[in-house]
Amino acid sequence: MCPYDNLLVLNLATTCEERNFDYPLEIIQFSIVVIDTRTKTIMSLSLNINRNQNLDYQREDVKFDRYVRPVVNPMLSDYCKSYTGISQATVDNADTFSKVFDQFCAWLQEHDFQETRYAFVALNRQDLWLVAQYQFLLVKQPLPAMCRQWVDLNASMNKVYQGQFNSRTKEDIIQNMSDFYSIRYEGRAHNALDNCEFLAKVTKRFLDYGNLVTVNETLKCFFGNRNIPLTVDPGWRTNFFSAIEVHERMLPLISCHTGRFFPVEHYGMCHYCKNPASVCTGMEHKQYPKDLYEQLREPSAFASTAGLIKEQHDHFGHFVLNRYRPTGEFQGAGVQGRVVAVADILNNRDGLVMKRALRADDYHRELAVLQAMRHRAGFPNLHDFFSTPAHLGEVQYFLVMDYEGECLGDVARRTNGGISNSNLMRIAYKLFWTLDSLHMHGFCHRDVHSRNVVIRQEYDGLVRIKLIDFGMSLPLDPSPRPDRNLTSWHASLEVCRGDAYTRFDDLISAIFVAMWCIRLNPFGEEHEYLAKKVIFDQDPFIHFNDELKWLALLYTEVNHQRSAGYSHQDLFDIFFKFNPDFDPTSPITHVVTENQLTID
Structure with missing residues (x-):
């Protein structure tokens, strides 16, 4: 029994890290398998082409399966790749979520799936209450009406079979269903499409036995x-069940069970306020958990990345006298500011860097980027920001960030120009990814060079790079005209000529960073930069040996896209196709000797 013409069996795969439930998860595979409830047929749709002749035609493989390119953490963790079976190259060549969801809506229309005449079927509540709701928060769009109600298959089976069917953790639920109905799981575990096909078989069997399949979960505000x-479990970040309790408070909408029948007029409606999805959008939290956030020792990456935190800690963004104590570990100075290693006395936290911006404009530019990119891979974590009060004298502007490592230029010099081509490609790939993420959030860097890229071995033993120093950053649109002379060794020919700055100039600078790391200098001294960059631009290939030709290919493709338009896939394909046997997403190989990092 089922009141719907079709059941759309849904499963979503997401980015993840092992034992980290405070992770800003993003959808990386979006899969649907269809059940026609009138014929109880899986993955086909009965189309009555000529109702007068009563002819039925079968359209096979009516399913939707798309990979999705993540934006917050574009580099998949090794655990994620192993768990989902999804490679970095696969998501690199995929569209972002907003485009994939548009494709899904077009697919619904193509197959004439009418809202209120179909229902989603999910393994449990996680896919729609947690994953879908969070993904739409990330893209700052209201949760669509179609995602506000669904069939929780696990709950349905528990209700019908009660003690005969026991639900456990997500992985065990699938195994439990397989054992209960003697339906073998085919395909790769945790693949979203394979999950859908298995769940469709289970749903069909449930229907075949005369059970009611109808909406039994909805969302309310x-x-x-x-x-x-x-009372927040201090270990909630690594405990699944404690994390669920926290997420139930953090997310604006919470799931609830419905009665036996779900009236069609309740479609898309909030189960509490009775408003439609266009009014109760899920963008505003009506039970803001201030007490929960006050208990957290560290800001939640899950909450802050999605913009769920209304206010920061009382001291965040405010001047507190003598809060930061210099540790003497290091200090430095640059064109845009001075930095010193500090400890936060108030929170008993070391491993921080405090930067004093020399100009208010640079401070506000950098702060805008750091806030926009907070908790995103490839960017420093903003710990605090403040300005000193005027009554203490000249107003000074400070940014406090986590220490993120040594400058890439310093580490490269340590190798005496010996960075291998493999590691050079890994570094360039990660730098391109980081810049792409920055550009997708609407900013250009405008000062990419080897001292503004930092690198270090992190707690898990992997070497990661991050981009720093955003004092010159500006919005990409409109393309900023130069407000100062930006000519430098790392600047593109167009920038040296004084043209308006674009994303392509950041990417060209990233290529020059890679060249700097191996001491490849076709540009000479400062007075020669412009003339020699004109020569380089005419034929970049003559400057690279066969092993390094991928750099010339990148340079040529970036300049081609200045007129043809940006193509993520065409650009990143170069990394994968230059040497098909090499994975540019693989870890950077290195050694650490006496606390000094050396890249092989």
Whole structure:
């Protein structure tokens, strides 16, 4: 029994890190398999082409399966690649979520799936309550009406079979269903499409036995239990069940069970306020968990990345006298500011860097980028920011960030020009990814060079790079005209000529960073930069040996896209196709001797 013409069995794969449930997860595979409930047929859609002749035609493989390119953490963790079976190259060549969702809506229209005449079927509540809701928060769009109700298959089977069917963790639920109905799981575990096909078989069997399949979960904006203070488990970030309790408070909408029948007029409606999805959008939290955030020792990456935190800690963004104590570990100075290693006395936290911006404009530019890119891979974590009050004298502007490592230029010099081609490509790939993420958030860097790229071995033993120093950053649109002379060794020919700055100039600078790391200098001294860059631009290939020709290919493709338009796939394909046997997403190989990092 089913009140819908079609059931759309849904499964979503996401980015993830092992034992980290405070992770800003993003959809990387979006899969749907269709059940025609009138014929109880899986993955086909009965189309009555000529109703007068009563002819039925079968259209096979009516399914939707797309990979999705993540934006917040574009580089998949090794655990994620192993768990989902999805490679870095696969997501690199995919569209972002907004485009994939548009494709899904077009697919629904193409197959004439009418809202209220179909329902999603999911393994449990996680895919829609948690994953879909969070993904739409990331892209700053209201949760669509179609995602506000669904069939929780696990809950349906538990209700019908009660003690005969026991639900456990997500992985065990699938195994439990397989054992209960003697339906073998085919395909790769955790692949979204393979999950859909298995769940479709289970749903069909459930229907075949005469059970009711109807919406049994909806979302609402208010739940009484959320008014009861929650004592947060200090280890919630690594405990699945504790994390679920936290996420239930953080997310604006919470799932709830429905009655036996789900009226069609309730479609897309909030189960609490009775408003449609266009009014109760899920963009505003009606039970903001201030008490929860106050208990957290560190800001939640899950919450802050999605913009769920209304206010920061009382001291965040405010001057507190003598809060930061210099540790003497290092200090430095640049064109845009001075930096010193500090410890936060108030929070007993070391490993921080405090930067004093020399100009207010540079401070505000950098702050805008750091806030926009907070908790995103490839960017420094903003710990605090403040300006000193005028009554203490000249107003000074400070940014406090986590220490993120040594300058790439210093590490490169340590290798005496010996960075291998493999590691050079890995570094360039990661730098391109980081810049692409910055550009997708609407900023250009305008000062990419080897001292503004930092590198270090992190807690998991992997070497990662990050981009720093955003004092010259500006919005990409409109293309900023130069407000100062930006000519430098790392600047593109167009920048040296004084042209308006574009994303392509950042990418050209990234190529020059790679060249700098191996001491390849076709540009000579400062007075020669412009003339020699004109020569280089005419035929970049003559400057590279066969092993390094990928740099010339990148340079040529970037300049081609200045007129043809940006293509993520065409650009990143160069990394994968230059040597098909090499994976540019693989870890940077290195050694650490006496606390000094050396790149092989």
